[in-house]
Amino acid sequence: MPGNPFRLCVDLNVWVNNYLAVAKNLRGTASQFIVDAVQDGRSGVGPIQLIVSHTMLSRLMEVLVRKGASLDSAAQFISLIENIARLGPSCDFPYVVLGGGFIPTQDARIPVYNPYDPAANPKPYDPEDGRVIDVAIAGRADALVTANFRDFTERHDTVISRGRVHIRHTANHDLYVVQPKEMSTWLRTGNRPTPSSPSEGADPVAHDDPPSLPNPFSKT
């Protein structure tokens, strides 16, 4: 097969988005285009390899069952996603990321509270949430597509389009974090997103997140 496949990690909300669009008889949404391209194994960027993990699959199943899908249907849906990943072009089995949470998302951060305050009611946190980006990095994904963008921004990211396309820098690997609309355009045209205005391109990310630990592998 010519060239390396484009390695794409698809966040759970994009799978759910595609499902809801199908359930609501919508056509041509960004998520539908992305899932179609992943199923076809190709698009304007060339061959596409889906990156997914067992944790992501089991959490997607949990969401679907919680919302009323039968175990049988949800298990079949999950199994099809796994089959798409295994079919290739690189034939990646779903990943198992041990440890994880190396780069926590907002939901994965332990909230700070006073343990001696009997009235303290800390916000629940979700340590598994950080593993989506860990899977993308472990699977050497070219891009992670998510509609839950704010959770995946980090102050060391390079901004291509604020709140839409960022680049996460890790050791020897850069990961694009992309909103579904921009991802579908990228897949359709094969053109990697570029800064939309001269002021964007290397800005730190501006948001209200609590400060995170510096990334020791950051290139900057």
Added chain:
Amino acid sequence: MAGRTVSGYVDDRIADRLNALAQAEARSPANIVGQALGFYVALPEAARTSLRRIESMATSDEMRWFQTEFMRLLFKVDMGVTQRKMAKEMGANLPDASTEEEIEKASVEWTNGLAR
């Protein structure tokens, strides 16, 4: 299942594989043959001709490519069928959303806060 019995010849390799498949899927060899035959005879004539030509003339690479693409198509159709079934099962739990933006918002809500 009521029906008629038909007979055919296959080589040892296919017969062995059929038995192995039947065991793995807990079905009878006759059941698998019936399903395969039903699929084949339902194809249009042009498709059956192409299939015969592929089987007799394709290289192993071409055959592998054909099988991969066929599997992709199967998975894609199955995904559509499964999603339609889930939509029926969820019924009233589906969000009251009709635009792409509303559906995107609902999908983030569904997948957020899994710790709760």
